[in-house]
Amino acid sequence: MLGLFAWRLFCVLVCCGVGHSERNVLLIIADDAGFETDVYNNTVVQTPHLRALSQRSLIFKNAFTTVSSCSPSRSTILTGLPQHQNGMYGLHQGVHHFNSFDGVRSLPLLLKEANILTGIVGKKHVGPGPVYPFDFAYTEETNSVLQVGRNITKIKLLVRKFFQSQRERSGEEIEERPFFLYVAFHDPHRCGHSQPQYGAFCEKFGNGESGMGRIPDWEPKYYSPDQVKVPDFIPDTPAARADIAAQYTTVSRLDQGIGLVLQELRDAGFENDTLVIYSSDNGIPFPNGRTNLYGSGVMEPMLISSPEHRQRQGQISQAYVSLLDITPTILDWFSLPYPSYSISGGHPVQLTGRSLLPALISEPSWVAVYASQSLHEVTMYYPMRSVHQGPYRLLHNMHYRMPFPIDQDFYVSPTFQDLLNRTRTGQPTGWFKTLNEYYYRARWELFDTRSDPTERRNLAGDPAYAQVLESLRAQLLKWQWRTEDPWVCEPDAVLEAKLEPQCRPLYNGL
Numbered sequence: 001m002l003g004l005f006a007w008r009l010f011c012v013l014v015c016c017g018v019g020h021s022e023r024n025v026l027l028i029i030a031d032d033a034g035f036e037t038d039v040y041n042n043t044v045v046q047t048p049h050l051r052a053l054s055q056r057s058l059i060f061k062n063a064f065t066t067v068s069s070c071s072p073s074r075s076t077i078l079t080g081l082p083q084h085q086n087g088m089y090g091l092h093q094g095v096h097h098f099n100s101f102d103g104v105r106s107l108p109l110l111l112k113e114a115n116i117l118t119g120i121v122g123k124k125h126v127g128p129g130p131v132y133p134f135d136f137a138y139t140e141e142t143n144s145v146l147q148v149g150r151n152i153t154k155i156k157l158l159v160r161k162f163f164q165s166q167r168e169r170s171g172e173e174i175e176e177r178p179f180f181l182y183v184a185f186h187d188p189h190r191c192g193h194s195q196p197q198y199g200a201f202c203e204k205f206g207n208g209e210s211g212m213g214r215i216p217d218w219e220p221k222y223y224s225p226d227q228v229k230v231p232d233f234i235p236d237t238p239a240a241r242a243d244i245a246a247q248y249t250t251v252s253r254l255d256q257g258i259g260l261v262l263q264e265l266r267d268a269g270f271e272n273d274t275l276v277i278y279s280s281d282n283g284i285p286f287p288n289g290r291t292n293l294y295g296s297g298v299m300e301p302m303l304i305s306s307p308e309h310r311q312r313q314g315q316i317s318q319a320y321v322s323l324l325d326i327t328p329t330i331l332d333w334f335s336l337p338y339p340s341y342s343i344s345g346g347h348p349v350q351l352t353g354r355s356l357l358p359a360l361i362s363e364p365s366w367v368a369v370y371a372s373q374s375l376h377e378v379t380m381y382y383p384m385r386s387v388h389q390g391p392y393r394l395l396h397n398m399h400y401r402m403p404f405p406i407d408q409d410f411y412v413s414p415t416f417q418d419l420l421n422r423t424r425t426g427q428p429t430g431w432f433k434t435l436n437e438y439y440y441r442a443r444w445e446l447f448d449t450r451s452d453p454t455e456r457r458n459l460a461g462d463p464a465y466a467q468v469l470e471s472l473r474a475q476l477l478k479w480q481w482r483t484e485d486p487w488v489c490e491p492d493a494v495l496e497a498k499l500e501p502q503c504r505p506l507y508n509g510l
């Protein structure tokens, strides 16, 4: 009897231990989330679950997206390639469905080929399907995005179902496949232009009031407009404050959702072999935020929690990291190589991001990140490229003679409507720039974020910074060539790409 008991115990400890997949990934991406969490010192918004995760994570203070737009950003997360290289130039939805190139070898594709179970719950917003395959998918393609992206009870149950399916698929409990689960919340995105009945940030959806339905696991948190912290790039007006208070309520739902997802991970027994990454796709949907390559449009929260790297848990890293690093990080975690192949038929594709796992051991000296934006909505053509090196941010606004375009969702937001009204009627806007300055930008914008954190003073024309400008321009161009950017010669030359790729001058006065 004792022998059998000992054998059983041995089986529990060893057989299951060995059979248990050793390394998994849970990637959590929020939608338009920023620094509205006490992890980043906003003490007003209640985000205890993000706080708890951060205590087991390395907290990146300088994480950036390469593109401040949903689908393009998600495509870079899932391919490691900037939008101009993977082809997802703008938003994937509706009749304007931008897609990545058919030949792109995405992260889910590579993981699937390596027999890793892939799952997505929430907002997918990238395509085409064959480039982004998932074994288990509950997304806006087949469900209501409110349900799979904002109903945290539904999300919890889907995550539970994923873990159950992971067990069932593998049949014998001894042979579980490692997994990659991507939970893409739709919170705290705006919804004023699509579902205004739920409030500007869908903050009323599921709150139990009449007509709002109920999300059983959600305990809504409310904030008053005079309580909120107005970021310095947002006009400080009553309208903006009320808008931010609504955003906070939705951030609190996101936080509770993250808590539920992490609890499912724990309950399924995967806490100690799963790499957890939390970030967001782009800047918050406020003036100077989303769709901009200014810091306020591209800086992202980022937490990485590894059960195998406990040395720096709870610490803050100053290293410059990019959402382009997520694919190389996850490949590194699974010890998978990036394949050698070409998209355009020319040079082999190179990942310009890097694995972030070394940062979990000691602080690296990574000081440069790049960005590349071409469109948001189909009409919003405004190509920009940027490099952020140490304290300097350089932006190249290629089509700077056009007014900066505005998206539908942001246009109807209370903050922007108020800004338009105040500008039209000549009242003080409470903003740090005028609408005219916002629409009409210089071709080159160079900022020193040490003395000018809000990026107001353009140094591009200052002779004292001529050398900095020259060196950053050269660095940016080098990255554009390396990532096969079709816009590399814009706006004053034409790229002749065949034979010997080169820029041929247009003499157009730019």
Ligand SMILES: *[C@@H]1O[C@H](CO)[C@@H](O)[C@H](O)[C@H]1NC(C)=O
Pocket (backbone or CB within 6 Å): 039, 040, 041, 059, 061, 316
């Ligand atoms: C929060 O504030 C403290 C004190 O000023 C600072 O040391 C820390 O870096 C801040 N944390 C983040 C994530 O910005």
Ligand SMILES: *[C@@H]1O[C@H](CO)[C@@H](O)[C@H](O)[C@H]1NC(C)=O
Pocket (backbone or CB within 6 Å): 151, 152, 153, 154, 205, 206, 212, 213, 214, 215, 216
């Ligand atoms: C959220 O999902 C749960 C579980 O599917 C459901 O019972 C509830 O009615 C949903 N709430 C809303 C507001 O749709």
Ligand SMILES: *[C@@H]1O[C@H](CO)[C@@H](O)[C@H](O)[C@H]1NC(C)=O
Pocket (backbone or CB within 6 Å): 269, 270, 271, 272
């Ligand atoms: C995970 O590790 C922690 C700390 O070592 C331990 O307390 C916990 O029981 C472990 N959980 C599982 C499911 O093995």
Ligand SMILES: *[C@@H]1O[C@H](CO)[C@@H](O)[C@H](O)[C@H]1NC(C)=O
Pocket (backbone or CB within 6 Å): 239, 414, 415, 417, 418, 421
């Ligand atoms: C802006 O002005 C319009 C027209 O006068 C008005 O209907 C709207 O409520 C105002 N919006 C804000 C946010 O002040």
